[in-house]
Amino acid sequence: MTTHQENRMTTLELPPRAADSGLTAATVLDQVRAYAAGLPASAPEVERTGRIPAGLLDGLKATGLLRAALPPALGGVELTAPQLTRAVDLLAKGDASVGWCAAVALNAALAVVSLPAEVFAELYPDPDLITATVLPPLGRAVRSGDGYLLTGRWTHVSGITHADRVLAGFLTPDGTPRIAVLDAAHVRILDTWHTTGLRGTGSHDIEVTDLHVPARHTFAPPPAGGGRQQPLHLRADNLALKMAGIPLGIARSALTCARELLTARGPVLPRPSAPAELAHAEALIGAADAYVYTTLDRAWAAQAAGRAPERGTAALARQFAHRACREAVQHLYDLAGSAAVYTERTPLDRCLRDIITAGRHIASAEGILDAVGTLRLGGDPASPHL
Structure with missing residues (x-):
């Protein structure tokens, strides 16, 4: 148990905030992609220690992603919801825990929506604080x-x-x-x-x-305290949308691994149906990808044009991504046979455990189906995740 209990906000010795970080959406995504490519090598350590080591955190900060939901005036980039989801997707393919923590860290933007600018600057003197x-x-x-x-x-x-x-x-x-x-x-x-x-x-x-x-x-919880009118901050659920990237990234990792395992075996496949099963898993992931990003693009376009996106659709796509990608990962795990259980040889076992755990989150759990179904039948579910 770790104990730190005081009554004042710690004063951090940090460099002055730059009004313009010089980052763009394209450079952030490029840097996230490059960073994510190296994550699989560290994934066993992350799981073994139960935390993200300092070196990986420094690398994550260097990508610019942690400030990506903040406005430029506060040192941020203000990526679109589809871009934030893509960044989380890339990270989760490299390591689901890193992707998850990065997605959660982006929630600092909830504070910038509701707090006066001078108070936010007091609390976040560095836009890369986690x-x-x-x-x-x-x-x-x-x-x-x-x-x-x-x-x-x-x-x-x-x-x-x-x-x-x-x-x-x-x-x-x-x-x-x-x-x-x-x-x-x-x-x-x-x-x-x-x-x-x-x-x-x-x-x-x-x-x-x-x-x-x-x-x-x-x-006050968003949107009650919202004072910003940029599309990213118009709706309380916009920052929840990025969580759809978690199952997509995990499933992509599993698909890559299974393909490499089968390719290494050459013509001696575990069973005759192996190519078809691999293709089926790919189709499930592709369907989830298309549903999520098409939905996000449409919702973003509506908000940018000053219209409200259809309620519940993005949540339904997110829940479908968890369901379809979990099914795909289970197929790929079974397809690999006994090789899947050796965690030092393949990430398949970790992928399956990670995607099952991720699917327990309330924003993606089965209750979303009930809420959206009720909405479509004329009801008004109270879920904040729609």
Whole structure:
């Protein structure tokens, strides 16, 4: 158990913020692609240690992706939702845990939507600071001076072992939900993340007791506090869209591995149907890819034109990607036979465990089907993930 408990936001000695980072969407994606190509070599260490090592974090920051959802005035690039998803997709192919943590870190943009610019700059003096996010209001607060005394325990805090900031949901004394931006050094990390998949995300529980949080470091859940009108920040679900890249990247990794295994065996295949099974898995991944990116492109075009995209479609595509890609990875795992279980020889076992674990996330779980189906039949589901 790691304990850090203070009542002030840590002052970081960082270089001045540059209003224009010089990055573009194209350079960020190129740098992410190059970085992701080297991730498979480090994946066993990430899984074994249950965290992303400092060297990989430095490399991730160097790509520019962590600032990619921020506006240029704050040192960011403000990629489109399809571009953010593609970046996560590329990372997840190299290592699902790195892709997952990078996707979560992008949620710092939730704060820029709702906080005054000067407060965001105070909290994020460096646009590459890493954020962990737990939005459910599991904390409780009482009023204290200019803010709150916050107490609570939050679960599944992905990336907390290397995070600089935490977005943590809580209830005010009158029961209103808000989100606090906490210094990660002030939370207690509980060693709870002992899982089959996504081990490297270090998604442990955290807790705080009577931690003073200034009111200016809190905001209402999006979209209630939104003040920006750029397409990326118009809708509360835009930053959830990128999570569709996780199953796509994992499945691509499994497909590449299975193809290499079968090619190495030459004409002596495990069974006569092996080529057809490989092609079937490829078709499943391709269908998920087309559904996700076509849907994202249409939704983005609608928002850029000032129209609301069809509600529920992106969530349905994301859930389908998890279902189809999990089926594809299972096919590929079975196709590889006993070779699939040797983790030092192939990533197939890790791919299967990772995609199963990723599919438990509420934004992609089976409940999405019920919510979208209810919506299509004239109901109004309360899910925030539609």
